[in-house]
Amino acid sequence: MVTIETKQHPAWDVYKATCPTRQVLDCIADKWAVLVIGLLNGGTRRFGEMRKSIEGVSQKMLTQTLRSLERDGIVSRRVYASVPPKVEYTLTPLGQSLAGIVESLRVWSESNIEVVLASQQTYDARPEAE
Amino acid sequence: MVTIETKQHPAWDVYKATCPTRQVLDCIADKWAVLVIGLLNGGTRRFGEMRKSIEGVSQKMLTQTLRSLERDGIVSRRVYASVPPKVEYTLTPLGQSLAGIVESLRVWSESNIEVVLASQQTYDARPEAE
């Protein structure tokens, strides 16, 4: 049984943005997490590899994202006691099931990005837009 | 042809976190957008309804999210010239196709939230965690 600490709002009716969804979104609703899951869906990766593969991610954000995903049981972290240090990240079975959704998002994105970009341009070109 | 303005990083190799995905994530990688899409997947909604249905969303964030999704061609906005004003939001066909993914995320969340929460507790209960 999942209990929410915050007081329930009375008007929680029309379409219930269900709590589980909210909680999961609080974990993965940032682009780095999605990209990390997508990357690890291709197999185990080392920290440095991921840093290079995900353009623009800072060391701090990658660490933070990986820690968060590890905490959620989505990613597992394996440290090798070698010199130099070697740390590998892998999707857990739970993470792999989530990766399926990330993968479908990737497919959707590639199929529809041009439509989205076109829509944005049309929107920005409106007379009232400045 | 989609062109990225920012300079391409040379190390863009191992697993390419493809540009379309990145761009789509820049649009929808926040929880309000996902919740809005999920809500509208249940049908057309008015602004006030959505505000009540999505607990904790401020009027500012809801407006901002809806404007963004409208710009992306995911949500359409219909204004009725009535008193009092009435504004309806609906998913476009593009939005509906994306809603399928959101829906599968909702299902995944409800199926796995307990595992995630349990993992979090185990993680936080580690000796080294403070």
Next chain:
DNA sequence: CGGAATCCACACGGATACTG
């Protein structure tokens, strides 16, 4: 190599007040 820790700017987002 894979971090942790610190500093700090700025953008995000809440609260409030006002409007068509």
Next chain:
DNA sequence: CAGTATCCGTGTGGATTCCG
């Protein structure tokens, strides 16, 4: 009702430095 506009605190995240 459905916004817009403004103020403003704070959390996010980049840059840098140091460590095991």
